[in-house]
Amino acid sequence: MQQNLPRETLIEMYRRMMRIRLFEDCAEEVHRNGEIRGSLHTSHGQEAEIVGACMALRIDDYMVGNHRSHGHPIGKGAKLDALMAELLARETGVCRGKGGSMHLADFSVGSLGETSIVGSGLPVAAGAALGAKMQGSDRVSLCFFGDGASNEGTFHEAINMAANWQLPAIFLCENNGYAVSTPIATTAAVPNIADRAPGYGIPGVVVDGQDIIAVYEVVSEAVRRARAGEGPTLVEAKTYRYLDHAANMGRDLGYRTAEEIDEWRKRDPLLLFSRRLINELGVSADDLGKVDAEVADEVSASLEFARSSPFPPSVDAFSDVYGDRLANA
Ligand SMILES: Cc1ncc(C[n+]2csc(CCOP(=O)(O)OP(=O)(O)O)c2C)c(N)n1
Numbered sequence: 001m002q003q004n005l006p007r008e009t010l011i012e013m014y015r016r017m018m019r020i021r022l023f024e025d026c027a028e029e030v031h032r033n034g035e036i037r038g039s040l041h042t043s044h045g046q047e048a049e050i051v052g053a054c055m056a057l058r059i060d061d062y063m064v065g066n067h068r069s070h071g072h073p074i075g076k077g078a079k080l081d082a083l084m085a086e087l088l089a090r091e092t093g094v095c096r097g098k099g100g101s102m103h104l105a106d107f108s109v110g111s112l113g114e115t116s117i118v119g120s121g122l123p124v125a126a127g128a129a130l131g132a133k134m135q136g137s138d139r140v141s142l143c144f145f146g147d148g149a150s151n152e153g154t155f156h157e158a159i160n161m162a163a164n165w166q167l168p169a170i171f172l173c174e175n176n177g178y179a180v181s182t183p184i185a186t187t188a189a190v191p192n193i194a195d196r197a198p199g200y201g202i203p204g205v206v207v208d209g210q211d212i213i214a215v216y217e218v219v220s221e222a223v224r225r226a227r228a229g230e231g232p233t234l235v236e237a238k239t240y241r242y243l244d245h246a247a248n249m250g251r252d253l254g255y256r257t258a259e260e261i262d263e264w265r266k267r268d269p270l271l272l273f274s275r276r277l278i279n280e281l282g283v284s285a286d287d288l289g290k291v292d293a294e295v296a297d298e299v300s301a302s303l304e305f306a307r308s309s310p311f312p313p314s315v316d317a318f319s320d321v322y323g324d325r326l327a328n329a
């Protein structure tokens with residue numbers, strides 16, 4: 001355990017992981033009711049790599065997600081109300097209800113957004129890093145992407161350019177083992193995605209994605225390099241998603257066994273971290289129980305807020321979107 005992290009930081013790490021877990025439990029349930037339309041991709045099991053990486057960033061650093069990105073803004077410190085409202089397509093949502101689960105952006109915490117196009121975030125993150133460098137700021141840009149995305153051309157283009165121009169970027173591969181139902185071992189020629197880093201002349205680091213402190217330390221070093229003008233790092237967090245690829249999708253695809261899921265659940269990031277907090281840092285189970293209860297209240301309040309918010313009026317359908325610009329061109 002990193003002894004020099006203040007107790008409040010460690011508790012905040014736990015709190016943010018629990019926020020993601022309970023926010024997504026709630027979103028799954030509400031999706032089942034039909035109150036959330038379209039697909040919903042949850043990150044149950046991946047909370048440690050999300051929060052460990054986000055907490056190594058400053059709030060004004062940039063962060064880009066993918067299609068599985070409710071947790072990323074939460075990890076960076078976003079408030080839950082406007083995120084839940086966005087999932088329920090309400091006007092009070094982070095994107096005024098027009099983005100939904102797969103297009104969240106929350107500029108208040110540096111979250112530039114997520115999209116459903118696999119691999120599309122990497123060039124965006126490289127662009128944000130280029131912008132930061134050109135402006136002479138010391139901001140860095142972190143991109144979360146999946147193992148599947150690492151086989152897209154955008155992975156190569158963005159990392160090659162970021163490396164060549166020594167941009168302040170961190171490319172974080174959330175290797176959860178699968179792209180929908182395709183095991184990464186069947187589509188990558190190297191055992192680790194991070195093994196590709198030497199081909200771009202940058203460091204590549206593999207980290208246990210279930211260990212929040214290990215992720216925090218690895219990403220902190222990548223952030224230090226980026227801020228110091230030493231260029232990008234490719235980090236690969238080995239992790240796992242417990243639930244279907246998307247809500248109600250994939251259960252019958254038969255690509256993994258119940259035993260495999262059970263094995264990973266034994267290394268649940270919240271379980272591992274709460275044990276460490278209690279055994280190594282003298283945090284009491286009661287203290288953690290209090291955090292759990294506070295987070296549960298926050299999540300319920302966010303759902304209440306979302307449900308009591310209006311849908312965007314139909315006259316606004318074309319405002320704030322690309323068509324609006326065309327109409328006004
Ligand atoms: C360019 C593109 N190709 C395919 C898809 C369909 N698709 C959506 S999610 C996904 C899997 C992505 O896997 P990975 O990058 O490992 O992320 P994970 O879902 O595991 O978090 C695929 C193939 C898409 N949305 N965009």
Ligand SMILES: [Mg+2]
Nearest residue numbers: 146147178179
């Ligand atoms: Mg994957």
